[in-house]
Amino acid sequence: MSRAGLFLVLEGGEGVGKTTHALLLADWFASLGLTVTRAREPGGTRLGEAIRHVLLHHRDLAIPPESELLLMLAARAAFVREVVRPALARGEIMLSDRFEYSTFVYQGLGRGLGLERARQLNAFATGGLRPDLVVVLDLPPAGAAARRRREGRTDDRIEGEGEGFLTRIHEGYRALAAGDPHAVVVDGQGTSEEVQERIRSVLRARFPEPFGSTEG
Numbered sequence: 728m729s730r731a732g733l734f735l736v737l738e739g740g741e742g743v744g745k746t747t748h749a750l751l752l753a754d755w756f757a758s759l760g761l762t763v764t765r766a767r768e769p770g771g772t773r774l775g776e777a778i779r780h781v782l783l784h785h786r787d788l789a790i791p792p793e794s795e796l797l798l799m800l801a802a803r804a805a806f807v808r809e810v811v812r813p814a815l816a817r818g819e820i821m822l823s824d825r826f827e828y829s830t831f832v833y834q835g836l837g838r839g840l841g842l843e844r845a846r847q848l849n850a851f852a853t854g855g856l857r858p859d860l861v862v863v864l865d866l867p868p869a870g871a872a873a874r875r876r877r878e879g880r881t882d883d884r885i886e887g888e889g890e891g892f893l894t895r896i897h898e899g900y901r902a903l904a905a906g907d908p909h910a911v912v913v914d915g916q917g918t919s920e921e922v923q924e925r926i927r928s929v930l931r932a933r934f935p936e937p938f939g940s941t942e943g
């Protein structure tokens with residue numbers, strides 16, 4: 728690897744397959760002899776998991792949009808300091824299920840707090856650390872909801888926001904990624920194998936070292 732560590736993030740709306748593909752990618756990296764640290768946001772630290780519980784599972788709690796944004800960032804500050812920077816300093820692949828794009832899209836655009844404000848506050852929380860690549864899995868909200876329903880999953884506090892909100896999220900991701908050279912949109916439709924191969928092709932093309940000459 729040309730730099731110490733590689734910071735990769737999987738993003739996208741509810742149920743688009745981020746967790747599924749994080750697991751498949753982690754297996755692939757391990758099979759290539761690469762060390763990977765995998766985590767999800769909000770979470771990844773004790774503080775982050777506690778904040779996650781408050782944010783997603785206390786449906787009885789009134790959480791104003793501003794509080795929601797600041798709680799996401801409080802979790803992120805600990806995540807960057809305790810997990811991301813150390814993994815990168817060890818030269819590992821840091822693979823995160825969600826990161827700053829989630830805040831830009833859900834709080835900045837979805838909750839209407841503004842993209843610029845979300846970016847500025849996020850930069851304070853991260854100390855300016857950005858991913859090397861954000862892979863946005865693109866799947867219309869109806870398709871993702873159908874997948875989740877098939878598994879009998881119930882909505883958490885944010886997932887229960889309704890169709891209009893989820894559509895804003897979907898469109899927000901596409902718009903944000905379109906103007907960002909460090910982001911790529913990958914079609915999330917098709918089988919897990921098909922989608923995983925699309926992601927691996929992107930990684931091989933973007934990072935010839937360490938993925939370029941690999942197959943499978």
Ligand code: T5A
Nearest residue numbers: 741742743744745746747768769829830833874885918919
């Ligand atoms: N949030 C988070 C913010 O608002 N701001 C922030 O700053 C941050 C960091 C986190 C919530 O917090 C919000 C966003 C979220 O609302 P979460 O549970 O971590 O919540 O995120 P979710 O997106 O809700 O996670 P899910 O587990 O629901 O979705 P995934 O990980 O995208 O999808 P996955 O892999 O679990 O797949 C969903 C189902 O589809 C199947 C899987 O087996 C699974 O059943 N599946 C497929 N089925 C058919 N074909 C395929 N290709 C499939 N791929 C997966």
